[in-house]
Amino acid sequence: MSVTDTKTVMVGDVPFGGANPISFIAGPCQLESRDHALMMAEKVAEACAPTSSKFVFKTSYDKANRSSIGSARGIGMEEGLKILAEVRETFGCPVITDVHETSHCAAAAEVVDIIQIPAFLCRQTDLLLAAGRTMKPLNIKKGQFLAPWEMGNVAEKAASTGNDQIMLCERGTSFGYNTLINDFRGLPTMAETGYPVIFDATHSVQQPGGRGNSSGGERKFVATLARAACAVGVAGLFIETHQDPDNAPCDGPNMIQVDQLATLIAQLRDYDALTKGL
Numbered sequence: 001m002s003v004t005d006t007k008t009v010m011v012g013d014v015p016f017g018g019a020n021p022i023s024f025i026a027g028p029c030q031l032e033s034r035d036h037a038l039m040m041a042e043k044v045a046e047a048c049a050p051t052s053s054k055f056v057f058k059t060s061y062d063k064a065n066r067s068s069i070g071s072a073r074g075i076g077m078e079e080g081l082k083i084l085a086e087v088r089e090t091f092g093c094p095v096i097t098d099v100h101e102t103s104h105c106a107a108a109a110e111v112v113d114i115i116q117i118p119a120f121l122c123r124q125t126d127l128l129l130a131a132g133r134t135m136k137p138l139n140i141k142k143g144q145f146l147a148p149w150e151m152g153n154v155a156e157k158a159a160s161t162g163n164d165q166i167m168l169c170e171r172g173t174s175f176g177y178n179t180l181i182n183d184f185r186g187l188p189t190m191a192e193t194g195y196p197v198i199f200d201a202t203h204s205v206q207q208p209g210g211r212g213n214s215s216g217g218e219r220k221f222v223a224t225l226a227r228a229a230c231a232v233g234v235a236g237l238f239i240e241t242h243q244d245p246d247n248a249p250c251d252g253p254n255m256i257q258v259d260q261l262a263t264l265i266a267q268l269r270d271y272d273a274l275t276k277g278l
Contacts (some may be wrong), residue, residue, distance in 0.1 A: 003191040003233040004276055009137050009165050011113050012094040014054040016167055016235040017196030022272040024048065024265065025096060025114075025139070025198065025238040027058035030074050030250040034083045040258065041087045044241070047261035051269045056094040056114060057087055058240070063250050074250075077104060081111045088113070096139065102130035109134035119143045119171055119203075122154050132161030139167045139198060139238075144174040144208070148186030152193045168193065169238060170229075171200035178207045182225060187232045196235035201226035203240070206254045219245065222256050223264055230271035237268060 008017040016023050026044045031037055041057045048055045061080020063073050074080065084095045094113035099105055100121065108115055115131045119141035122128075131138055138158055142151050151168050158166055168190045172180030182204050190197050204225050205218045226237055242248045245255040256264065272278070 003188050003197055003235070006191050006194055006196045006235065007164075009167055009196050009235075011056055011137050014056055014094055016198070018235075019276050019278075020235070021053075021276070021278055022230060022234065022268060023236045024053055024055040025058045025236060026055055026241055026261065028242045029060065029240045029248065029255060030063055031059040031061045031080045031083060031097075032249060033075070034086065037083050037087055038090060040241070040243070041091050041093065043243070043258045044261065045091050045093065047258070047265055050262060051266050053265055053269060056096050057091070058096045058116075058238070059084070060097050062100065077107065081108065085111045099127070099131065102126050105130040105134050109136045113137065114139050114167075116169075117141060122146070122151075125157055128154065128157040129161055132158040132163040135161075135163050135165070137165040137167065138163070139169050141169040141171050141200065141203075142186075142190070144172060144180060146173075148183070148189040149192075151190050155193050155195055167196045167198050167235065169198040169200050170204070171238075172204040172206070174208075180204060180206060180208070182228075184228055184232055187229065187234060198236040198238050199226065199229035199234045200238040201229065202238070202251070202254045202256065206251065219254050219256055222254070223267070226264065226268055227271050230268050231275055233272070233275045239264070 004019050006017045014023050088095045096114040098116040098118050114137045117140040122143045175181040201222045205221045240255045241258045242255045245252040
């Protein structure tokens, strides 16, 4: 099965899958404050506007899978969901956040348009079932420790709830210590499940725990990997971005400068159109 032969998952008016033009999931790694979230959502919207690209705004109210106890985790679910609701209303865009506990799923589903399952938790059956029962679209990240073909079992767990609005997200595979690599054969392999495939270009260049008490990364390779994924024909690109990534509280080394986002999106749309014959 080709990556473009998958079903289409609609997130509001944003299509992911099939032969639709590529859509984007973009925003800062961590929800830092109300003002920062609104500012970043505006900048993402501005970056997408020249190419009329559809996007979902991404940020996380809690980053539970951190390198050390001293790592910043975010502002918490209650305040975070209020901010995400305001972003959604202000910009008319869908929003996404990840969840780490079964008890978070129902509350998050009242606000967000997509529930994201973190890579480290993609085999947690109870979490997948709780997320699936919300009947919200799911973006399930492939664990760094899994082969692409194992994501069929992951998707089957979520789909057992009757929710087939599932997307599978590639974010790199562990290679030795503190390193991730991408095998682009994995994208059409995951598409054989019939679900849309998202490529996470920024976490794919992460160096987990590479700085001892925090993760490193090589953002200079984000555009290269994103273009390669578009050449395969993915449904969507996941790109974390920040106005000052070197001083971001989370995953700065693999986030791109937000003022570079419009140029990158335009390039990726061209690659996507060539691949899909649009």
